[in-house]
Amino acid sequence: MARGRKSVTIRDVAQDAGVSLQTVSRVVNGGPNVRPALRDKVRASIERLGYVPSLAAQRMSGSRSYIILAINDRERTLADWRERRGTDWVDQMLLGGILTCSKHGYRMMVELIDTHSDHVERELGAAISALQPDGVVLTPPHSENALITGLLTERGIPFARIGSKTPGPGIALTMGDEGAAHLATTRLLELGHRRIAMIAGPAQYSLSGWRVEGWKRALAEHRLPFEGLLEVGDFGYESGTRAARALLDRIPDLTAIIASSDQMALATLEVARDRGLNVPRDLSLISFDNTPIVRFTNPPLTAVDQPIAETVSRAVEQLIAREPVVDGAPVIEVAATLVERSSTAPAPGMA
Numbered sequence: 001m002a003r004g005r006k007s008v009t010i011r012d013v014a015q016d017a018g019v020s021l022q023t024v025s026r027v028v029n030g031g032p033n034v035r036p037a038l039r040d041k042v043r044a045s046i047e048r049l050g051y052v053p054s055l056a057a058q059r060m061s062g063s064r065s066y067i068i069l070a071i072n073d074r075e076r077t078l079a080d081w082r083e084r085r086g087t088d089w090v091d092q093m094l095l096g097g098i099l100t101c102s103k104h105g106y107r108m109m110v111e112l113i114d115t116h117s118d119h120v121e122r123e124l125g126a127a128i129s130a131l132q133p134d135g136v137v138l139t140p141p142h143s144e145n146a147l148i149t150g151l152l153t154e155r156g157i158p159f160a161r162i163g164s165k166t167p168g169p170g171i172a173l174t175m176g177d178e179g180a181a182h183l184a185t186t187r188l189l190e191l192g193h194r195r196i197a198m199i200a201g202p203a204q205y206s207l208s209g210w211r212v213e214g215w216k217r218a219l220a221e222h223r224l225p226f227e228g229l230l231e232v233g234d235f236g237y238e239s240g241t242r243a244a245r246a247l248l249d250r251i252p253d254l255t256a257i258i259a260s261s262d263q264m265a266l267a268t269l270e271v272a273r274d275r276g277l278n279v280p281r282d283l284s285l286i287s288f289d290n291t292p293i294v295r296f297t298n299p300p301l302t303a304v305d306q307p308i309a310e311t312v313s314r315a316v317e318q319l320i321a322r323e324p325v326v327d328g329a330p331v332i333e334v335a336a337t338l339v340e341r342s343s344t345a346p347a348p349g350m351a
Helices: 010-017 021-028 038-049 055-061 072-081 087-104 120-131 147-153 177-190 206-221 237-250 262-274 306-319
Strands: 066-072 107-113 135-138 157-160 171-174 195-198 229-230 254-258 285-287 304-307 337-338
Touching: 010 021, 010 038, 021 038, 021 072, 055 147, 066 072, 066 087, 066 120, 066 171, 066 306, 072 087, 072 107, 087 107, 087 306, 120 135, 135 147, 135 306, 147 157, 157 306, 171 306, 177 195, 177 206, 177 285, 177 304, 177 337, 195 206, 195 237, 229 254, 237 254, 237 262, 254 262
Parallel strands: 066 107, 066 135, 135 157, 157 171, 195 229, 195 254, 254 285, 285 304
Antiparallel strands: 304 337
C-alpha cells in the first residue's frame, strides 16, 4: 500500500533555507527584524517546497487570526438562493475577497446576519468571538447599521463599510452609484430621450438615494424635469412590476426607464411586453447590477456593471494593511461602468 506524501513542515523550510525556526515564523507572519535578503531566501524555500502554513500555527504565533470576515444580509441572500434568482453579489464578493486574502496568507469567511433582527448584536458577537477576525467587511445595509458598527468599534475590530459615506469609524467605500446613474442617464440623453424615468431602490440603502441624485443631476443639466418620473421598489421583481405599471400608466410618452436592480429591470421588460411595447424601439431600458441573467434576456439588457469584486478586494487590502483610519479620510470610490447591449436605442423618431 502506497504511503501518502509527507506534508512539508516549517522545519523543512528552515533546514532548506539554512535559518532558524523563529526566522521562518517571522517571515510567514510578516514579522519585523528580518533582513530583506534573508526574507527572500526563506520565501524561495517556501515556494520551492510548496509549504502551506497552518492557520492554527499562524494564529498561535502572534496577535493575528489571519481571518477576514464578510457580513452579508441574511434575509435577502437566502431569498435569492432559495428562489435561484441568478444574482451574483455573493459570488463576486467572494471572488474579490478570497483571491486577495489568499495572496496575503489569509482566509475569508462569510456570515449571514439579519440586519433587522433584534438579535443582531448577539448573532454578530457570537461570530466574532468564535472567529476572532482581523477585520470585517460590511455590505449594505449592514454597513450603515449603527448597532453593528458600534459593536465592532467597541471591540476594537477594524472594519470596512461598503456602500456608506457616513462619517465615523471604519473604512468607507462606494461603487460610484451617483456617477453610475448619471452616466446611464446621460447615455439615454445622448440617444435623444427626454422622458427618462427611474425605478429606485429602498430608502434603507443609501446607494438608492445616490442613484436618484445622479439621475436628477443629469436631467437638470439638460433642463429637463424629473417630477412624476420616479417610482420606488425594493430591488425585487414584484416591486419592479408595480413601479413599471405605475410609470407607464402615468406617463404615456415615456421612452426610457432606468431600474435600480436587474430584478426590477426584468419586471419592467415583462410589463412592456404585456402592453405591446417593443424594447428598445418603443422603450429603452437600463439596469443596475449586470448579473449574468441580463445577457440572456430578449433583448439582452444594457446595464451598469458594479465592481463588487474589485471593491471587496480594496476593502480586504486595507484591512490586512492595518493602516489607521483617520477621521475625515476620503471615501474610497471604485467607479462602475456601463455595458451597452440591445435594450437601448435612439428615442422614437430619432433613428
